[in-house]
Amino acid sequence: MINFLIKGILRDRTKSLIPICVITIGVSITVFMAGFVKGVMSDFVSTTAKLDSGHLKIMTKPYYENKDQIPNDLAILNLSMLTRTLDSSFPNLKWVPRIKFGGILDVPDKNGETILQGPGIGLGIHLFDKSKGELARLSINKSLIRGSIPNSPDEIILSESFSRKLKVNPGDLVTYFGATMEGSMVFESFKMSGTVNFGNPVLDKSTFIIDFNEAQKILDMENGTGELLGFFNNDIYDDVSSLKIEKSFNASYENSSDEFAPIMVSLRNQNDLGSTIDLINTFSSIFIFIFVLAMSMVLWNTGLIGGLRRFQEFGIRLAIGESKRHVYFSLLIESFFIGLIGSSIGTFLGVSFCYYMQENGIDISAALENSAIIFPSVLKAEVTPDLFYIGFIPGLLSMVFGSSLSGRGIFRRNTANLFKELEV
Amino acid sequence: MFKNSLLSLLLIFFSFFSNCQNSSSVKALEIIKKVDNNMFADTQIMDSKMIVYGKRKSRTIRSKGYSKGAYKNYTEYLSPEREKGTKMLKLDNRLWIYSPSTDRIIQLSGHLLRQSVMGSDLSYEDMMEEQKLSEIYYCNILGEESIQNRNCWKLELVAKKEDVSYHKRILYIDQSWFVPLKSELYAKSGELLKRTTFNEIKKIQNRWYPTKINFKDVLKSGKGTDFIVLEVLFNPPIRNDFFLKSILKK
Numbered sequence: 001m002i003n004f005l006i007k008g009i010l011r012d013r014t015k016s017l018i019p020i021c022v023i024t025i026g027v028s029i030t031v032f033m034a035g036f037v038k039g040v041m042s043d044f045v046s047t048t049a050k051l052d053s054g055h056l057k058i059m060t061k062p063y064y065e066n067k068d069q070i071p072n073d074l075a076i077l078n079l080s081m082l083t084r085t086l087d088s089s090f091p092n093l094k095w096v097p098r099i100k101f102g103g104i105l106d107v108p109d110k111n112g113e114t115i116l117q118g119p120g121i122g123l124g125i126h127l128f129d130k131s132k133g134e135l136a137r138l139s140i141n142k143s144l145i146r147g148s149i150p151n152s153p154d155e156i157i158l159s160e161s162f163s164r165k166l167k168v169n170p171g172d173l174v175t176y177f178g179a180t181m182e183g184s185m186v187f188e189s190f191k192m193s194g195t196v197n198f199g200n201p202v203l204d205k206s207t208f209i210i211d212f213n214e215a216q217k218i219l220d221m222e223n224g225t226g227e228l229l230g231f232f233n234n235d236i237y238d239d240v241s242s243l244k245i246e247k248s249f250n251a252s253y254e255n256s257s258d259e260f261a262p263i264m265v266s267l268r269n270q271n272d273l274g275s276t277i278d279l280i281n282t283f284s285s286i287f288i289f290i291f292v293l294a295m296s297m298v299l300w301n302t303g304l305i306g307g308l309r310r311f312q313e314f315g316i317r318l319a320i321g322e323s324k325r326h327v328y329f330s331l332l333i334e335s336f337f338i339g340l341i342g343s344s345i346g347t348f349l350g351v352s353f354c355y356y357m358q359e360n361g362i363d364i365s366a367a368l369e370n371s372a373i374i375f376p377s378v379l380k381a382e383v384t385p386d387l388f389y390i391g392f393i394p395g396l397l398s399m400v401f402g403s404s405l406s407g408r409g410i411f412r413r414n415t416a417n418l419f420k421e422l423e424v
Numbered sequence: 425m426f427k428n429s430l431l432s433l434l435l436i437f438f439s440f441f442s443n444c445q446n447s448s449s450v451k452a453l454e455i456i457k458k459v460d461n462n463m464f465a466d467t468q469i470m471d472s473k474m475i476v477y478g479k480r481k482s483r484t485i486r487s488k489g490y491s492k493g494a495y496k497n498y499t500e501y502l503s504p505e506r507e508k509g510t511k512m513l514k515l516d517n518r519l520w521i522y523s524p525s526t527d528r529i530i531q532l533s534g535h536l537l538r539q540s541v542m543g544s545d546l547s548y549e550d551m552m553e554e555q556k557l558s559e560i561y562y563c564n565i566l567g568e569e570s571i572q573n574r575n576c577w578k579l580e581l582v583a584k585k586e587d588v589s590y591h592k593r594i595l596y597i598d599q600s601w602f603v604p605l606k607s608e609l610y611a612k613s614g615e616l617l618k619r620t621t622f623n624e625i626k627k628i629q630n631r632w633y634p635t636k637i638n639f640k641d642v643l644k645s646g647k648g649t650d651f652i653v654l655e656v657l658f659n660p661p662i663r664n665d666f667f668l669k670s671i672l673k674k
Contacts, residue, residue, distance in 0.1 A: 062479065066645070073478050073543070106530045114531040177521075177530050182483060183476055183543015184506045187523035187530070260480075 005334050009341070015310060016338050019302045023342025023395045024349065026295035030391035031350025032357075032381070033291060037284040039358060039382030045237055045267065045277065050137050051200060053270045054229025055237045056093065056245060058082070060260040063226065070100045070121075070226065072181040076262060077224045090245055092233055096132045097225035099124035099215040103178025103186070105158075105208060107166050116166050120158075120206040122176065124215025128153075137231070140196055140209075146170055147194025153214040156190035159207045163195045170194050176208075180220040188218045199378060230264075242266040288390070295394060300402035306335075314410055328407045335403035336396070343395030350391055357381035452563035452579050458602040459595075460556040462631045465658035467492050475650040476544045485542055486654075494559075496667040497552040507542065511672050514552040517587070522672035529672055538589075544649040545618065545641040549589040557581060557595075560588050571596045571605040572623075590617065601625055601632040616642050629658045 009016040049055055059067065063074040076082060079097055086095050101124070106117040126132035127140075127150055135141060140149055145160045147170030156174065158166070168174055175189045190210065198204050216222060230245075232238055249264040268274035310331075317327050361380035473486045485507055489499040497514040501507040509524035519532045532539075537548040557563075561581035569578050576596040583591045591612035595604045603625050609618040618641050622634035633656065640648035665671060 073480060104530075104532075104536065106528075108528060112528045114529070117530070117536075119536070175526055175528055175530065177523075179540070179543050180506075182478060182481070183540070184483070184504075185510060185521075185523070185542055187526040187528060189526050189528070 002333065002337075005330060006337055009334060009337055015306060015334075016341075019306055019335075019338050019399060020342040020345070022298060022302050023339060023399060024346040026298060027343050027346025027391035027395040028350035028353065030288070030291055030295055030394070031347055031387050032353045034288050034390045035350070035354035035383060035387050036357060036379075036381040037288070038384055039354070039380045041277070041280055041284065042382050043380055044280075045273075047200065048273060049231070049237055049267055050139075051198065051203060053267045053273065054096075054227075055232050056230035056242050056264055056266050057270060058086075058095075058228040058230070058249075058262045058264050059226070061263045062260065064263050064265065070102055072099065072101055072219060072221065072226050073183065074260065075099075075181055075221060075224045075226045076228060077221075077260070079223050079225050079228070082228065082262060086228075086230070089249075090230070092241075093230040093245070094133070094233060095228055095230050096126060096134060096137075097212060097228050099212060099219065099221065099226045101178060101215065101219060101226070103176050105162075105166060106175045106177055107168055108173060108175060117177075118162070118165055118206060120162060120208050122178070122215065123207060123209045124212045124219075125209060126213075127209070127211040128213075138198075143196040143198060145195045145197050147192070150193045150211065153211045153217075154190055155193040155210075157209045158192055158195050159204045160195040160197045161204050162206045162208065163192065165206075168192050176210075176218070178219075180218070181224065182220060184220065186218050228262075237267055239266075239268055243268065295391075295398070297398075300398050300405070302399065302402060304402050304406040306403065306406070311409070318410070324410050328410050331403050331407045331410070332400055335399045339396040339399035342399070343392040346395055347388060347392045351383060351387055354381040354383050354387060358383055448565045449563065452565045452577075453558060455565075455577055455579065455597055455602065456558045456561070456563050456581070459597055459604060460558050462601075462603055462633060464554065464556050467659050467662050469657040469660050469662065470653060471655040473652050473654060474542075474544055474546070475652065476542065477647045477649065478543065479646060483543075485544075490662050490666045491552075491554050492662055492667060494555040497554060498666045498671060499551070512548075512552075513667065513669060513672055514548075515667065519548055519552070520669060520672060527673070529669070540641075545639040545644060545646075546649055546651070547589070550618075550639065553589065555588075557593075560584055561593065566594070568599075569596060571598075574601075574605065575599045576605055598625070598632075603632045603634055605634075618642060619648075628656060631658065 058076065060074050060076055063071055063076075066074065076097075083095050083097075086093070099122075101122045103120065103122060104117050105120050107115050109115045125134045125138065127135065135149065140157070146163075147157075150157060156176075158168070158174075163169070166174070170192055172192050173189055174192055175187060178186045180186055196209075198207065212225075216224065232241070243266055246264045246266040246269070249262075253261045253263070268277065314327050314331075318324065358381045361378040363378050468489075468491045470489045470491075471486075472489065473484055476483045476485065483504070485504065486502045487499050488502060489497065491497040495514075495516050497512075499512045501510040511522040513520045513522075517533060517537070519537060521530050521532065522528070523530070532548060539547060541548055541551050561583055563579050563581045566578040566580050569576050576598055579595045579597055581593040581595060590609040592610040592614075594608040594610075596606040597603070598605050603622065604620075605622050605625075607620045607622075608616055609620070611617050618639060620640070621638045622636075623638070624636040625632050625634050627633075628635075633653070635653040635656075637651045638648050639651060
């Protein structure tokens with residue numbers, strides 16, 4: 001019987017084409033929207049973690065309270081001991097120190113006098129210690145626009161737009177002019193090895209990168225760091241675990257009399273990221289729920305219209321002796337297969353489009369030019385396992401549900417009036 | 425008749441009020457000119473030290489400064505070792521800094537001059553401020569107050585032009601020494617930026633001069649920066665080559 005019904009769906013397109021199209025469109029849009037929202041959110045969290053917050057971050061308490069000023073005079077000064085303690089206490093996390101520092105990059109002429117200069121934000125990261133994984137984490141190799149990554153501590157990378165602003169090319173000399181953690185003047189000349197595009201307007205504006213050990217040396221921060229970032233070994237942010245780790249670490253320093261005791265802050269609790277993530281998640285869930293609901297109603301209506309349109313066909317089938325129950329269940333099975341075909345095509349199209357957007361994305365860097373928050377400049381979708389059922393199940397069930405309601409009319413048909421109804 | 429009388433009364437009142445205002449401004453200007461005579465000289469050589477109070481430790485930076493008029497200033501840092509040999513030259517609104525470690529001369533101008541000098545509460549502009557207050561500010565007496573148990577005039581100074589470090593200053597001027605004992609420095613927005621306290625007023629070459637000044641950047645935490653005058657010479661002869669760029673690499 002199933003073969004017979006499938007042949008009927010395929011051969012009689014008047015009863016299957018429009019419902020299949022409606023289901024396909026509805027399911028594919030639902031799948032794509034769900035994948036896109038998830039992709040943007042996960043990119044936002046991942047970008048923020050990699051570039052700024054880590055999955056967890058440790059600073060001294062006074063540094064944390066004034067972190068917007070990048071107060072390196074309040075930095076962590078017992079880095080090696082702290083890292084050893086963390087490695088033994090939290091083996092599922094990798095700890096990497098970073099030093100952020102402000103200053104001026106100055107471009108000299110051949111006599112050593114200023115031609116151009118501009119204020120920038122420096123980032124001291126482990127460029128040469130591959131075990132720290134910073135080059136991969138910040139995608140430095142992939143983001144390289146000109147030149148190469150530094151080969152020696154006296155080399156520096158600039159963001160592409162900062163290098164254009166300063167009119168410097170790989171191989172040119174630039175001098176960093178700033179202050180040590182204690183406030184002494186720092187003058188240090190570097191050779192520019194290359195330029196990168198971080199894909200983030202905040203960092204692309206005026207960031208420069210030097211090796212962490214060199215940053216420690218020039219800023220007089222021996223065995224010190226501004227921030228110590230923790231990343232889960234699998235590189236996936238785990239909100240529940242990170243909150244537990246944060247709580248347990250901070251509890252151990254709760255009664256510390258040290259003014260510069262460390263404090264751990266999870267990604268969720270940095271810069272109101274938690275409330276932002278919750279808000280976006282809530283809105284995206286509401287949005288997807290409304291969309292699935294609307295699509296279900298449209299498909300239900302399609303099922304209803306389909307059932308009513310086939311009023312005459314059911315009459316004839318009843319007239320030639322087919323039982324009401326058989327007609328009703330064959331209608332439901334037919335709807336199930338129509339839903340199955342539409343949902344399968346819709347899911348395939350939705351996931352395919354998501355995959356395309358995962359690989360290419362939409363470039364919104366122009367709109368983020370003056371943005372002050374770390375947000376990915378290319379919005380990308382993400383193909384996740386739930387995309388395979390988020391649109392499929394409503395697509396399948398709503399059609400069956402619509403047909404089951406419209407098909408109830410079959411049981412109200414009176415065999416004695418059939419010939420009159422059919423005007424035979 | 426009544427109308428005319430009322431008008432006359434109002435005219436008398438307003439002319440009296442504006443006369444009071446004028447006389448207050450004139451008196452304030454006289455006070456500020458006397459302050460300028462104490463605080464500024466045609467040429468000046470100053471040996472000083474700056475104590476920067478950090479959160480973890482304090483640093484003392486010693487320097488020797490030479491100035492000529494309002495727009496020429498040269499400073500050489502003498503200690504600690506890290507700063508030794510660093511030189512600064514200010515001509516008009518441009519500042520050059522020489523670093524012996526890189527043998528480079530870096531020029532600062534514009535908003536970069538508002539950055540902190542060596543982590544202190546002083547900006548480059550504060551360090552090299554030589555313009556007489558009476559020339560760049562309109563002044564007015566707000567009242568009288570006692571500061572450090574001494575009678576002071578409270579003066580409000582509002583900038584005559586745009587390109588000054590602080591748009592408004594409130595100064596507390598000692599009534600017998602004609603030296604400020606306290607000042608509050610404001611941005612154009614009205615935001616208080618710095619507080620300065622002047623102590624250890626001494627008579628040097630027939631003028632009263634504060635030899636210990638505490639600068640407190642209110643936007644920073646901590647107890648500020650002490651600027652201590654170890655020795656100051658007013659109107660000494662200074663060779664012109666102190667104010668040439670070639671002095672930096674000497």
